[in-house]
Amino acid sequence: MFSLQTIFGSGKQFYALLNEAADGAYDAAQALHQMMKATDRQPALDAFKLARQRERAVSDKIGKALVESFITPIEREDIESLGSALYKIPKQIEKFADRYSLATRHLESIDFAPRAAMLQQAAEVVRDMVRELPRLDIDRMTALNEKLRAIENEADRLMLELYRDIYSGRLDAQQMFLLKEFFEILEKAIDRCREAGVVVYQIVLKNS
Template identity: 85%
Template sequence: MFSLQTIFGSGKQFFTLFDEAAQAAYDSTRALHAMMKATDRQPALDAFKLARQRERVASDKISQALVDSFMTPFEREDIEALGSALYKIPKQVEKFADRYSLATRHLEGIDFAPRAAMLEQAAGVVVEMVAELRKMNIDRMTALNDRLRAIENEADRLMLELYRDIYSGRLDNLQMFLLKEFFEILEKAIDRCREAGVVAYQIVLKNS
């Protein structure tokens, strides 16, 4: 028999689930940055698959909580949008790691660490923004949104530098193709972080 608290509760469980999802996304980016900094850069894919699994579990719980909960802390459409945005971050990171594991021997001398560091920073800001949803502090959320935008802008600048390497003449055709593909995956992962941040920011704008 369901209690009245279960049926008419405040929906606080969503905050915990979003925290779990954001942390799983961040952990995947941290694992990627660590792999790119390592001397041998040998892919160990377990960390990425575990983060993706944690994210999937949190996403499933969010979907189920929407079914079970009569009340939610903010609009259901926003809950779905944020859950979907967070889910896509480790998915994109795992995509990079899986493909990188197949192409490592062709990527000697190519340093992905600076871009991976920016991705980790972006995901860290998303963790902070998700945590701030409990407080609905517009000033704090605006500052975090500005920081996330600055990271995205810097990542875009680094992407421009990528094309200097592509057209430098020092890479063969396969390396040129792989370099472009892998940096675009990283760029998309940062975009996913930005999307999650925008959703969180808009939630606060609507509810503060």
Template identity: 75%
Template sequence: MFSLQTIFGQGNQFYTLLEEAAAAAHDSAKALHAMLKEADRQPALDAFKLARQRERDVSIQLSQELVDSFIIPIEREDIESLASALHKIPKQIEKFADRYALATQHLEHIDFAPRAAMLEQAAEVVVKMVRQLRNLKLEPMKALSDELRALENDADRLMLELYRDIYSGKLDHMQMFLLKEFFEILEKAIDRCREAGVVAYQIVLKNS
């Protein structure tokens, strides 16, 4: 006798769509790091718009699949929570890129690339965590969660260095304001990665 999963599929399309959303977030982070390494050029924003559009398309597909599918491999609320968390990563990165493009003349001597590199690493870990959902094995997911937490802690340490620069007295008021604003946007982007990782880890905890 054929099971319902045989007839209707096993819901693997949800994993595929979540992986695509995570990949779009990672691509956005890679584009930001590449842009900030080329700080002498006027930023191009096409890559960020494309990543955001990819993520939006995936979000629409996921919503439709949740309506149409008989078989859902994990709880509907978990899929929605993870999709929402992944959505916020490229959104936050695009926010940085848009504002940076308007303020480059005030930021010539400020190097954001090390923080962007950390964001790219965090987004890459998120991709790996989302891919692990197909297996629902706790140990590899915990190792990735620990790696993401360590990256977040390193980012917090770099933020302390930021405040040291702000209070050094070497910057004018405009630079102080912009430095604080842009680093806080980057910090929040890393936090968004961490939030997505927490959701993925909790899904495995519930289902392993």
């Protein structure tokens, strides 16, 4: 039996759950950056698996709350879209960490830290955007959206530098393959952040 508070409440629990999802995405990105900065780079995958489990649990809670709540603070489809977009960020990060753990000895000379730092920055902006969502402040959200776009543009520029390294002739075939694969996974993670940011920005545009 649903309580009146559940049925007719303000729906603040949705913002809390979305914040939790955004925090989980940021924590995963931060863990990856820390791992890439470590001198030994021995991958400890527990942090990524926990982040993914946390994100899955939040996703389930959002789905349950959508079923049980009569009123939502923003459209249900928007809540679902944002929850799904946030879920994909730690999923992509865990993909990098899992594969990296299998290829560590082949990647010792590759510095992933700068791009991992950009991923962390992107996830931080997404976290800020989700926290600002209840205010529906279009000016603030526009500034954050532009910041996220700038990070994405810089990531694209670094990808061009990567391809120059790949085709420089100084790498063997295996290194070329691994370098391309792992940097594309990182690029995809940044894209996932950008996608989540676009969802937030569109929600604010629609409701402001």
